[in-house]
Amino acid sequence: MKWRRFRAIFHKEALHIMRDWRSLMMALAVPLVLLLLFGYALTLDVDRILTVIYDQDQTPQSRELVERFRGSRYFQIVPGPANYRTIVKHIDDSSALLGIVIPNDFAHRVESAQEAKVQLLLDGSDSNTASIAVGYAEALILAHSAELREQMLQRRGQGKLKMPVDVRIRVLYNNELKSKNFIVPGLIAVILMIIAALLTSLTIAREWENGTMEQLLSTPVRPTELLLGKLAAYFVLGMADMVISLIVGVGIFGVPLRGSTLLLIVSSALFLFGALCWGILLSTITRSQLLAYQLSLLSSFLPAFLLSGFIYSIDNMPFVIQQFTRIVPARYFVAILQGVFMKGTGLEVLWMQMLFLVMYGALVFTIAVRKMRQKMA
């Protein structure tokens, strides 16, 4: 390993990166686009559920219940005539998720202290949103019915009634329960993985395709120098992406950064190194830009997106898939990011994840150097 040769490779790669302004723009714009796209569009928060209310009763009592729904920020009432047919039609064309039917004996039953019934009709296609919507509607109706009972008892002169059990909630982290606080940190892992693997997947394959590898091989340059020189150039680019993501996440989305920024930078550097090595390894093995590009897209984006716990909780996955996520480096980085951002946890909790990132980087780098050596001989 000679410093001079490493520097020559690094400098050359930096020139390639700067000359290829389209790739450079892509590398710098992708984090912005992904952050804006996911930060705004991919919200897992369920609110303003489109609701059709069919009030058959049309009494002050039934309208009180309708007003409750109208007043809640979780529901948005679809205007226009309502009956069973329109409810089904709205649900069919997705202009409503929920239909509520208040039967015509609602007021009568409430007043005569019988059990009054309310029917919920629900689009279950998106099961996750549907079950959240049911939860909200049930809670709202339950609260309403508790109030009705209280009024009734008061009228009978029995005074104020207390609920037997009262729930007091204290949310420890992300106490506004906003999904962007959870998505944006995880997204940084996805961004770094995609950018790193995509950019580096081309770099060695391009040298083979252009015949410049042949020229390099006839010089005294060693595989380690070649790989480290290239890695270093793309590392600078990757860290720039990290800083962009950090600024956008904290600045624009207002995601709280509770933990240590230094820990964040160090862990990003470790993760980035592994991701870059992965791209280089693919590039070394395939020797073809197209193949390397496609492989790296598949092998970086999908696991980082689906198997990292970025959106989909690993605990809810089937056992076999859970075991598989253990070899996905993004899983560990997502854990670090979410920990540092939201909980402010430090090395004392996250050292295992850090250790894994170190081991992953070292392993992939070693394999890449070995493959490179084989191809060079």
Added chain:
Amino acid sequence: MQPHEQFAVVLEHLTKRFGEFTAVDDVSLRVGKGEIFGFLGPNGAGKSTAIRILCGLLAPTSGQAWVHGFDVAREPERVKQSIGYMSQRFSLYDDLTVEENLDFFSGIYGVPRERRPERKAYALKMAGLESELPTMARLLSGGWKQRLALGCAILHEPPIVFLDEPTSGVDPIARRQFWDLIYAMAEGGTTVFVTTHYMEEAEYCHRLSLMYKGRTIALGTPKELKAAFGEDATMDDVFIDSIEREEARTA
């Protein structure tokens, strides 16, 4: 003194097989220091394979070769320090300027910092590219690209230079200029090992090895080779007759 110390390049029973196919078949040669030595032969004769073995890019299947006293199979790193190599294809960086290409190879070959300006100036002057420093390599014409490639390959003053069909696809005037460069290098003491399939280029070499199907079928100075085929034989005659004889012999 061992032969591999006395000569610039020594091949002993060098053989390279790719599966069933024998690309280089039991070739033995000695090339003296400062000599311009040519590998002449049709496409697929094994010229490039032989050169690539000598540059440490391929490992021989059997036999041995020494370049500048170093065994190519055992000490490829030291071989690479002492050679310049120019492949058939233009293999510099298209998106780098002439100057950046030169600086890059200067760094890769480990030219000492204080020697760099001098070597760069020499390479530029030799290649006639002094006025093209800021030109992107992809904008250079074929002949200039070849000369730049040669310039990059000799920055570290290698005692031996391997040129694999350096003038293919270059116009006759540029080819002639390129050979002037080769002569200048040889006069400076550099050993030049060149492959070609152009007959007139073969004439420029000090000594030639005619290769066919991986074997050396004739070896000598252009004059000696021609003399063996009659008084006013041309290089073409030597080439075609030798191949026909070889065909008849092995048939």
